[in-house]
Amino acid sequence: MSTDCYNVIIVGAGPAGIFSACFLAEQGLDRVLILDQGNDIYQRRREQGHDLLCGWGGAGAFSDGKLTFSREVGGFLSEFIPGEELDRLFEQVDRVYLENGASPQLFGTSSEAMVELETDAKLAGMQFIPARIRHMGTENCADILKQIREFLRERVKVRTSTRVEHILVENGTVKGVQLANGEKLTCRGLIVAPGRIGAQWMRSEARRLKLRSRPNPVDIGVRVEAPAAVLTRLTDVAYESKLIYYSHTFDDRVRTFCMNPFGEVVTEEVNGLITVNGHSYFHKRTENTNFAVLVSSNFTEPFNDPIGYGRYIAQLANLLGKGVIIQRLGDLIAGRRSTPKRLAKCITRPTLAGATPGDLSFVLPYRHLKDIIEMLEAMDRLTPGIFSRHTLIYGIEVKFYSNRLQLTDSLESEVENLFIIGDGAGITRGLLQASASGLVAGKAVIERLKT
Numbered sequence: 453m454s455t456d457c458y459n460v461i462i463v464g465a466g467p468a469g470i471f472s473a474c475f476l477a478e479q480g481l482d483r484v485l486i487l488d489q490g491n492d493i494y495q496r497r498r499e500q501g502h503d504l505l506c507g508w509g510g511a512g513a514f515s516d517g518k519l520t521f522s523r524e525v526g527g528f529l530s531e532f533i534p535g536e537e538l539d540r541l542f543e544q545v546d547r548v549y550l551e552n553g554a555s556p557q558l559f560g561t562s563s564e565a566m567v568e569l570e571t572d573a574k575l576a577g578m579q580f581i582p583a584r585i586r587h588m589g590t591e592n593c594a595d596i597l598k599q600i601r602e603f604l605r606e607r608v609k610v611r612t613s614t615r616v617e618h619i620l621v622e623n624g625t626v627k628g629v630q631l632a633n634g635e636k637l638t639c640r641g642l643i644v645a646p647g648r649i650g651a652q653w654m655r656s657e658a659r660r661l662k663l664r665s666r667p668n669p670v671d672i673g674v675r676v677e678a679p680a681a682v683l684t685r686l687t688d689v690a691y692e693s694k695l696i697y698y699s700h701t702f703d704d705r706v707r708t709f710c711m712n713p714f715g716e717v718v719t720e721e722v723n724g725l726i727t728v729n730g731h732s733y734f735h736k737r738t739e740n741t742n743f744a745v746l747v748s749s750n751f752t753e754p755f756n757d758p759i760g761y762g763r764y765i766a767q768l769a770n771l772l773g774k775g776v777i778i779q780r781l782g783d784l785i786a787g788r789r790s791t792p793k794r795l796a797k798c799i800t801r802p803t804l805a806g807a808t809p810g811d812l813s814f815v816l817p818y819r820h821l822k823d824i825i826e827m828l829e830a831m832d833r834l835t836p837g838i839f840s841r842h843t844l845i846y847g848i849e850v851k852f853y854s855n856r857l858q859l860t861d862s863l864e865s866e867v868e869n870l871f872i873i874g875d876g877a878g879i880t881r882g883l884l885q886a887s888a889s890g891l892v893a894g895k896a897v898i899e900r901l902k903t
């Protein structure tokens with residue numbers, strides 16, 4: 453084993469890991485090491501598969517950069533941290549993003565307009581979750597992360613293109629990590645922040661170390677794209693609207709997710725599967741707005757593998773469409789596939805080139821399709837024009853969440869001095885909460901090192 457013993461090793465340089473590092477650096481802790489399997493921020497390229505989610509900044513580097521100030525959105529930290537303390541952590545995180553170049557503009561601050569949206573959503577049969585939102589923008593996220601990287605340059609050691617294979621534990625206490633090249637590194641405290649891209653790895657390590665966990669539901673659905681004017685009622689006031697609908701037929705929870713005003717639809721490749729996502733720039737505008745409509749699915753017995761189920765559906769879309777399928781809503785309702793000829797007549801011009809015109813009813817189960825159609829009908833009462841035959845739907849969008857690990861309130865696992873945070877721990881799902889979880893673990897590990 454290497455004689456180098458670090459005070460703290462952090463696995464994963466996404467927002468969760470970075471905010472832990474920032475906290476430890478501010479406290480003046482030395483011998484802190486961050487490891488990430490991907491490239492450093494200066495080498496990351498948005499168009500390249502692995503680079504999109506791995507490396508300095510993690511999935512946050514090319515994200516839309518929306519910070520959603522809500523205890524109810526983007527994770528479950530409110531189950532670990534009392535409400536007001538969590539709000540203070542959000543402010544602390546926000547300050548760091550602001551100091552490093554995030555726009556000072558906040559959406560969702562007009563309480564009158566938000567109350568009006570809430571009321572009108574209720575009349576349309578939906579719940580609207582009001583939240584303030586800061587939009588950093590896809591083109592700015594990487595620059596903000598570069599600034600944070602520079603702040604940490606002399607304060608923590610960073611090793612990129614370095615994959616961790618195993619977490620090393622002795623007698624119930626963490627001892628370090630073993631890298632993919634066999635090298636072993638020791639530490640007093642280990643913070644693991646592997647994100648969604650590391651979910652499978654985390655799952656197998658948790659199994660090996662006998663850490664208890666429970667599955668999170670899988671969210672399956674489509675990305676919807678419409679002319680931006682159709683949604684400005686929502687996006688001008690709230691930027692992104694979190695709407696929740698309980699479907700009439702199945703009583704399922706259906707929700708909008710990741711709304712991107714004047715944004716772009718993009719593909720995402722995770723572990724060999726091509727799915728769809730969306731983002732928006734701060735300055736550059738397209739003529740469309742996109743958002744996801746997702747249905748949460750949970751299972752009990754004899755099958756309890758939501759990730760496996762989601763992968764199966766995504767594989768089916770990839771099999772039929774050789775990637776992402778695009779369809780006009782009008783074609784879906786009429787029971788026919790979209791073809792290049794039919795798409796050419798669509799007044800919504802797709803922002804994603806290369807999706808295959810097809811038929812999503814061959815991919816999505818009746819339950820999911822019905823839920824999605826019902827939600828779009830309900831939304832049409834709030835934003836007339838969304839349930840139009842010219843609305844585009846892309847499939848499929850799937851959100852695999854990591855299993856939720858058994859953690860203490862300071863996010864320590866059942867192994868002493870091993871803290872597991874961010875999306876990879878199954879406790880967060882967005883930038884703000886992932887970053888805040890980094891602060892929680894940073895504080896806890898400092899306390900622990902004092903003892």
Ligand SMILES: Cc1cc2nc3c(=O)[nH]c(=O)nc-3n(C[C@H](O)[C@H](O)[C@H](O)COP(=O)(O)OP(=O)(O)OC[C@H]3O[C@@H](n4cnc5c(N)ncnc54)[C@H](O)[C@@H]3O)c2cc1C
Nearest residue numbers: 464466468489507510511515518616647650874875882883
């Ligand atoms: C296209 C897109 C748009 C998004 N837009 C938004 C948005 O607008 N607002 C919002 O709140 N959220 C958004 N998100 C989600 C947000 O990016 C994530 O919630 C957040 O990045 C999670 O942070 P994290 O640190 O937990 O994990 P990640 O950011 O996923 O980082 C994990 C890191 O760990 C590394 N890693 C994993 N396993 C290992 C290993 N074994 N060894 C070494 N390194 C490892 C990975 O390479 C990765 O760099 C978006 C995500 C995507 C993909």
